Amino acid sequence: MPVQAAADLAVVLADIDTLLACESPSDDRAAVARSAEVVAALGERLLGVAPERIVIDGRTHLRWRFGRGPAAVLVLGHHDTVWPLGSRDRLPSGIADSVLRGPGCFDMKTGVVMALHAVAALDDRSGVTILLTGDEELGSPSSRQLIEDEARGCRAAFVLEAAAEGGHLKTARKGVSLYRVHVTGRAAHAGLEPERGVNAGIAAAHLLLAAAALGDPARGTSVTPTLLAAGTTTNTVPATAEFAVDVRAWTVAEQERVDAALRALTPRLAGATVRIEGGPNRPPLEAALSAELFARASAIAASAGLTPFDGVAVGGASDGNFTAGIGVPTLDGLGAVGGGAHAEDEHVIVALIPERLLLLERLLQEQRSEASTPGEGR
Template identity: 90%
Template sequence: MPVQAAPELAVVLADIERLVACESPSDDRAAVARSADAVAALGERLLGVAPERVVIDGRTHLRWRLGDGPAAVLVLGHHDTVWPIGTLGRLPSGVGDGVLRGPGCFDMKTGVVMALHAVAALPDRAGVTILLTGDEELGSPSSRQLIEDEARGCRAAFVLEAAADGGHLKTARKGVSLYRVHVSGRAAHAGLEPERGVNAAVEAAQLLLAVAALDDPGRGTSVTPTLLTAGTTTNTVPAAAEFAVDVRAWTVAEQQRVDAALHALTPRRDGATVRIEGGPNRPPLEAALSAELFARASAIAASAGLTPFDGVAVGGASDGNFTAGIGVPTLDGLGAVGGGAHADDEHVLVALIPERLLLLERLLQEQLAAATPGEGR
């Protein structure tokens, strides 16, 4: 099968620019709903069927379940972005010198368009579910259960997040855990009788050092205290303090080790109390869950003469962490090749869009052909 011809690429580019023009910051529910309308219209044009709109906590997600039987393959992406309304006035969308630019083009509206075009190109789409969510950039608070439910029973999940630097696929992602450590003490006048107080700021500082010591670079585990707040006025012993903790780990075992240690924290000072909120937010995408799919992708690329790529491990998380977390083989980074995610220089390399479309289409064909009758939900 040849790589798509230029006229078809022109259609794909026009579709990408149409979605980029519909700004969709995750925290603006109305904007995300408008974006869902634009994506739904595009999908209906290409697939001949409207999606189901799944609205959870006011956030709009789109689902196409194609065919009458159970799903064998999940194609996963998101149509929300980090960019506020009005960014297009400062960073207009457009194509020049083989580069597509515009807020959200790389992360990940090009991937959304690619997903729809690749599935539309299949001679038989039965067994494919496409799920495009509207809150990934917030950590998928309303869509996690939906993602896991749609993935459960599938033989593969293909995630259309942007490629890693150099066009490489993402074969492992760190898991993410998020915490808040709350410390309570007792206020007192800092000048007249500080001894009556229980200094929550000092207690939090000591706990923060203990938390940071859970970091294990040798295992690739980062435990990073981030936002820290304490006290009310400059002449009052702080009665309360809190700090946030960001944890990234390659394995579930490391996530569990840090989680247990954080929840075992105890105060050092008489009269102080400690309360821990949070826990694992996304499980890791471990390399074993992507190995077979990556091998198939590499074989397809070699046979079709596509630009070579490697599989890389990245620290950031995606919704592919959720599919891998329930044991579904998952391959990530199948979307746009380019760079500048969340930055003013966000861009997509136009010449590689047809190659990635072909790769996804053939991966889907292979997985659907290998599915046994009744496989899926």
């Protein structure tokens, strides 16, 4: 039998249900603020101290710092979700056949509860910081600087995003770059004198194909045009057009290559002009920055008799990309085991919650003991 985590599973499940009951769509600042208060109350009960409430651009983030010295380890998560208000009415949460379901349970309210319980189980929390943000699903526009500032100088960042399929930890993530390509032409009547126009839609089509060709499957680099719009009426030569581009790459070098190539694109249609907005949004989490922490996690799992897991590389991004991007060793996917992120079959395997709690507790204990950070409050 595996060694048990300190937390009582029934209490953990009740706490998860409390968070699920407070919906927190990222684009609703008031809903995120309400969620922050629920998370803050839960954390205060478990940790014995209230968090700092950090509001940036109207979005509420929560931070607990322990110890007077510099932070040794950052425990990172987010309490916002992709689910709009009312989703819980249509998809009520609950447990059946040892599976927990409900909007936001997998991504990532179970991970939030696990983070709080794992830190609460530590005899000495000095040197630990918990940061729970409220805009991760939007790309962390208001919290990125906060995340990087909290992570800087840490020995490790543990990200409570959900595990990969099969319960595997996430040891590498692609970097993300986001662009919007704006094309300007000249309007004209499509029937009377189309030759007087400069068709921005046609110019955009050529640019879109050129952008897509910048992908390199052999290197795992994808360049994907997504949203596309052009023109104003059906009988007018489009004077403007625009499209979005999503870029994913395993290395900073590939992000930089694609960025330079996109910015060098020029219209093939005479008279059209192009303007490109955006750029790298998240650096990659490269495998080298997770290797040592993953080895430690594997050793803990083996010694405690936990269900084995591997480390996998995934295309999706998280706030762990930011911590890795500034050189902090980062291990991701330490949260819930289950599946269906952002989908109606979102679910968590209840039996594996205690195992992952124990894993996080042991990882934190190791980092704490090695850091030997003095002090009781910060």
